[in-house]
Amino acid sequence: MMETINSSDQAIQLEDKYGAHNYHPLPVVLAKGEGVFLWDVEGKKYYDFLSAYSAVNQGHCHPRIKDALIEQAGTLTLTSRAFFNNVLGPFEKYITEYFGFEKVLPMNTGAEGVETAIKIARKWGYEKKGVAENEGVIVVAKNNFHGRTTTVISFSNDENARKNFGPYTPGFEKIAYDDIEALEKALENKNVVAFLVEPIQGEAGVYTPADDYIRKVSETCKKHNVLFIADEIQTGIARTGSLLAVCGNCTCEGHCEKQATYIKPDMLILGKAISGGFYPVSAVLADNHIMDVIKPGQHGSTFGGNPLGAQVAMTALEVVRDEKLAQNARKLGDIFRGRMQILVDKYSILKLVRGKGLLNAVVVNDSQDSSTAWDMCVALKDNGLLAKPTHGNIIRFAPPLVMTEDQLHECCDIIEKVVKEFER
Template sequence: MEQSHQALSSKSEAFIEKENKYGAHNYHPLPVVLEKGEGVYVWDVDGKKYYDFLSAYSAVNQGHCHPKIVGAMVKQAQTLTLTSRAFYNDQLGPYEEFVTEYFGFDKVLPMNTGAEAVETALKICRKWAYEVKGIPENQAQIIVCENNFHGRTTTIISFSNDENARKSFGPFTAGFIKIPYDDIEALENALKSTNNIAGFLVEPIQGEAGVYVPADGYLAKAKALCEQYNALFIADEVQTGIARTGKLLAVHHENVQPDILILGKAISGGVYPVSAVLANNAVMNVIKPGQHGSTFGGNPVAAAVAIAALEVVRDENLSQNAAYLGVVLRTGLNEIASRNPLITLVRGKGLLNAIVINCDEDSDLAWDICMKFSEYGLLAKPTHGNKIRLAPPLVITETQIHECLGIIERALNDFR
């Protein structure tokens, strides 16, 4: 079996060495140093061009450096960047009106990062549980799924399965019940096990777990159970949202409207940190002044950028593009799998997809395959050891998809 060892230029090595020397070692990047992006492409410091099949974990759904989004950011940055929420600004109200109408909710609480948005949703859910549902103070339980990924704050890793993210970071936050993903019976048993269930936090597709798509009907049944037991259905659509799966939201595949919706990543098209938590008044009105906030949350630049990013999704029909091209991509990947036993499974929805490589999770094979992809001009990254996520920007064309399928097959054939 061939191992891929791409020679690095001295220029790339110098940048990598600088990060290793001066930066905390909290990531293990592919050894590619990027300096430019446009649409579906990125270029490294030596001028080599690649297809981006990670899209910054689905943050750049609209493509790299989309001129409309960048233009909105530059224009606002030259006018007013930050007021804090101590004062009103002329961008936040229009954005709040736009985003709530866009997703069909009464109110939004703006934050900056996906993990912040998840933390915000957990706080809102607990406060609702005590003040509206009547759960005794400090007794609320929130149901979560095994193999979830909602971020890496102390509270979130408290209910993570990832021991690498948990070890030596305790003591952990209590108040969570963990159940298997895609298991309706387990959800109902948890909901009826106690009267203190505040909500159910779920990814419509588990991205970090290797693009695990639940059975048809799972989300709709879960929402119905939450209604039956008076618990909030909280959808973490930080990665699956904003057209990635072929619908505006992944829950829309089952006509589900969450009680709390968590958004991040592509809500800004990847040009600025923006996240949002949306809910109707019956839930969101539990939050009063001084009880939650962020200096940068809802800043004028974020507001202008998010409107532009969401307009691009709508005006360029990115949901429809993702739905159509997702089928093209999976069909092509399954054809490759029929010829190459290295792929044991293809799964995904829209343009959020993964291939499962025929090796153990602790093998280096998926990493070596991604190194070979990069050699041939395509960037992807393994997740959970033996799975490779394939998620290009949603502005990709059918011709480009077929070109990328050629790269993928050529790279895999090198390992036959």
């Protein structure tokens, strides 16, 4: 029989005793979510400024997505891909038209999406580009985050994620991020099949490259007949003020208009907010000349493409379009960075603010191994706002995109109150 949780201490003790210690959570035990708010076991209310690492862009427990999940859950949840089902086809048509690609391969988690894209890129390299079998190279950026599977940590710089998990998967070359000269040099190797990159490096501290970086990446990849793979698991689905980060500084007022700033990748990896936080869904999108290298039996997943996830994802994407969440993120992001810049100019404890849309970070003026950012996040929690440090001295701020302007200003006031308390 399941144990009833009556206090935060009880829940934390249970996790500590029975769960693997693979996370270091902030000391808060959440029991309810709605929109931009979360409540803990004791009933205290918080603003959410993490959004489950940008998985709940549509807000917690969005009623439309919840209703879609309940209705589908009462009809059909899983068939495996041994059979067709009546939701997958409509989902595949919907998502490919929504993002402007010809084919999709559905999976579950973001890391699965990355692994899928790697397999497709290698196979394309051998069968279409003519690279000798087992000689394919995929170029990646330093300080990347694409997951924590064995293959992915093989090309990570995060020693905490890598140490004692070897031997590592070969076939990857790391270059500096936001460095076109380094990419040009790496692609001189005729065995390179793809460049896998985040348009904004989220886990690295919301590192935003030069405005023309993605355009030059695309041009360089085309020049060398190399696939440009955009990992938009965290940056996609309206988070950066555009439908996708590869849309650049667009001004779309409706659904993605593919303005001149838009750069289409050869492969697009999506996850997290594609299902609004209700169910794990990920997807790799590409056109036929790339995706058609995959044949029956060469890749798959029991749950990938299941009717429940497919229905949830379609509804979650409709919410993004209908509620103009990209436009709201664009507007509120400008306001947030403006408010934070005032704090950076005023308080020496803060070094800089950076970001795009509602994916932002504040760099704390302390060393990476200091506890200052963590202590500030604990203080923010005590004041009713939940955020989490990344890379030691950086605090990421990424609220649900359904936030209002008044709510954002209230949150900025909370942040200023805490910053003032930490000012030396």
